[in-house]
Amino acid sequence: MSKVFTIAEGLENMGALRTGGQGSVYKGRRVGPIMTAVKLIPTPIYHESEDDKNFRRFQNEVEKLKKVNQEPNPNVVKILSSGLTESGSFPFIEMEYIEGPDLEELLQPPHDKIFTIKEAIKVADQLACALSHCHKVGVKHGDIKSNNVKFNIHSGNYVLLDFGLAIMSDEQRRSSVRNAGAIEFMAPEQNDGQMLFQTDIYSYGVVMFELLAGQVPFPLTDNSENARNTVRLKHIEEMPPDLLSLRQRNLPATWSDEKKATEMLVPDWLVRLINTCLAKNPESRYANGIALHDAINKSSISGATNGELQAENERLRALLYDPIAKNAAMEDQSSNVQISKPLFILMIILLVSSMVMAGYYTLFYKNNHVDPNKNSTFTDSVRSDTANKTNSIGDNGVPLGQNPVNQNPDSTNDTQKIKPAKQQPDNVPDTSIKPQTDTTNTTPVNPEQGDANNDQTQALQTSSEL
Incomplete structure (x- = not known):
């Protein structure tokens, strides 16, 4: 040693x-x-x-x-x-x-x-x-x-x-x-x-x-x-x-x-x-x-x-021992708005539903809705077409201008005369059922349109006589 x-x-x-x-x-x-x-x-x-x-x-x-x-x-x-x-x-x-x-x-x-x-x-x-x-x-x-x-x-x-x-x-x-x-x-x-x-x-x-x-x-x-x-x-x-x-x-x-x-x-x-x-x-x-x-x-x-538990423990101890930290924590809580997760999800669902309903209204309901003041002409044209169809039907229920087909094959007549349709007066009352509309806002039927329909009826009668 x-x-x-x-x-x-x-x-x-x-x-x-x-x-x-x-x-x-x-x-x-x-x-x-x-x-x-x-x-x-x-x-x-x-x-x-x-x-x-x-x-x-x-x-x-x-x-x-x-x-x-x-x-x-x-x-x-x-x-x-x-x-x-x-x-x-x-x-x-x-x-x-x-x-x-x-x-x-x-x-x-x-x-x-x-x-x-x-x-x-x-x-x-x-x-x-x-x-x-x-x-x-x-x-x-x-x-x-x-x-x-x-x-x-x-x-x-x-x-x-x-x-x-x-x-x-x-x-x-x-x-x-x-x-x-x-x-x-x-x-x-x-x-x-x-x-x-x-x-x-x-x-x-x-x-x-x-x-x-x-x-x-x-x-x-x-x-x-x-x-x-x-x-x-x-x-x-x-x-x-x-x-x-x-x-x-x-x-x-x-x-x-x-x-x-x-x-x-x-x-x-x-x-x-x-x-x-x-x-x-x-x-x-x-x-x-x-x-x-x-x-x-x-x-x-x-x-x-247990980091989260320890952090919470430290925060509570800070609030207990330090009034400055306590005031700071109260200010942070007052400036922040906290929303629970279920409530947040519900708000998102309501927002999306509102957007879908707004889109549906814009695409379908608003485009199909017609203003009565702007669509009176369309209603009058429907009435005229209904009247024309009524006037062009003969007494036998056959439309004027068409030849009825002979259903008997043994008939010796090659042709069959068609009875002339009765002369319809110029102004025939419209007996067809008309849709009820607001008459206060409708426009009277155009006279020129009525004369055109009568001319068409006379032409059909003339052709049937020939």
């Missing part, structure tokens, strides 16, 4: 990055342009043998960390090497250096005090993915907090880093919690030196609460022993405050009213997930990072499937 601290051959010390109760992190540089991060663990190892309890623990945890990197994960920092320092015999873990701000820095000015819903869901998914990846191989992080999650400016991913607390003994962890640990992110069972998979789940819930509410559930007012004990007791006994109320209070003043209303629509499944993570009893939380990540995936899929 290699030994470092000066730092060893090929590894230069670039200065301390962060110092805490669980150890100090230094920026290291290998020979060449590769930058690394070195985690020093304050657990001295005096003998590199199986007889040393701390050495055995360190070796076991290093083997687990190697398994973490056997399958690369974009949300977990890469472990490059491990060993003991040349001076002091402190264990160290060398990790890749992630360039970018951590979550704690992203919550400080000039950044907004809270994350947007979209970005918070991204952190929730990627951090849960990192925990799932570690818990699959049995690695517990033990020190999840906002400054141990960094945003990689090159990949755009959030990365979990700073492993090493699991290597510490139970007594060392208890001492760290009391004196230098980030008490705001620690689970209740950590006061007894326990570290479970559910311990990481609790710290995860505190991080997500901070991103959405703008503060941790139980803030530390100062670093005094009394203040730390107060926060520790609150984690054990008190329920977290209402997340949405704190978010409403910490909305940035620079946001527009529309954005404020939108950013208050935190999905219900995300609020429930955070509350489950913050349960006092470890058994009431998600069992591990695998169960946590599965819950996020199922909730997000369910939200996409």
